[in-house]
Amino acid sequence: xxxxxxxxxxxxxxxxxxxxxxxFAVLAxxxxxxxxxxxxxxxxxxxxxxxxFSKLPKAKDILFLMxxxxxxxxxxxxxxxxxxxxxxxxxxxxxxxxxxxxxxxYALQNGRINRIFTAVLLSAFLLFFAFVLYPVIxxxxxxxxxxxxxxxxxxxxxxxxxxxxxxxEKWAYVFGIFLILFSDTIIAFKEFVGYRxxxxxxxxxxxxxxxxxxxSLIRRWxxxx
Numbered sequence: 126x127x128x129x130x131x132x133x134x135x136x137x138x139x140x141x142x143x144x145x146x147x148x149f150a151v152l153a154x155x156x157x158x159x160x161x162x163x164x165x166x167x168x169x170x171x172x173x174x175x176x177x178f179s180k181l182p183k184a185k186d187i188l189f190l191m192x193x194x195x196x197x198x199x200x201x202x203x204x205x206x207x208x209x210x211x212x213x214x215x216x217x218x219x220x221x222x223x224x225x226x227x228x229x230x231y232a233l234q235n236g237r238i239n240r241i242f243t244a245v246l247l248s249a250f251l252l253f254f255a256f257v258l259y260p261v262i263x264x265x266x267x268x269x270x271x272x273x274x275x276x277x278x279x280x281x282x283x284x285x286x287x288x289x290x291x292x293x294e295k296w297a298y299v300f301g302i303f304l305i306l307f308s309d310t311i312i313a314f315k316e317f318v319g320y321r322x323x324x325x326x327x328x329x330x331x332x333x334x335x336x337x338x339x340x341s342l343i344r345r346w347x348x349x350x
Contacts, residue, residue, distance in 0.1 A: 150332035193227025232284035243283025297341035304334035
């Protein structure tokens, strides 16, 4: 079997494993419980372990990405069990902050921040915070947590746009981080403003974000092997 065929088989096999996080997402959307809600991020950790296991001691960027998936799972747990408890919501935001920090460090170690894009994005979201969220959040701790999380989310996307990789590998990662920011923005409207018309997009975009990031890392692995 020539090298070309071996590479094609390897490529097909890697794309097929994306079925697993997709199945978890579908089952989560069908209300099969928290195990499946954490499945896309959990599958991401397992897939990265399979692909990069031999390189993990030196691949700190991959470790940060795996930690981002792990912190996402913990944040999901707090938000899934908040039951109106503001402290649980703050804890959830805290772990999502750590997740975004992991995404940011991954992008930082593979590129640099796109300053113009980040400045425009951050300015827009700070205005959103000042005029939409600030007037309706009366819990000061929650307000501070929301502001800090907003800033790290924008920085995370700004660093993603500055990735040095090209093509599908880069833009799948950018798309994934964008979807997380998009999903979080809808959550902000739901939790703080009471606007619920877009609630149906929160989970599908969040799960698709994880799948898109996993796809980006698969593309990277294929490029380097």
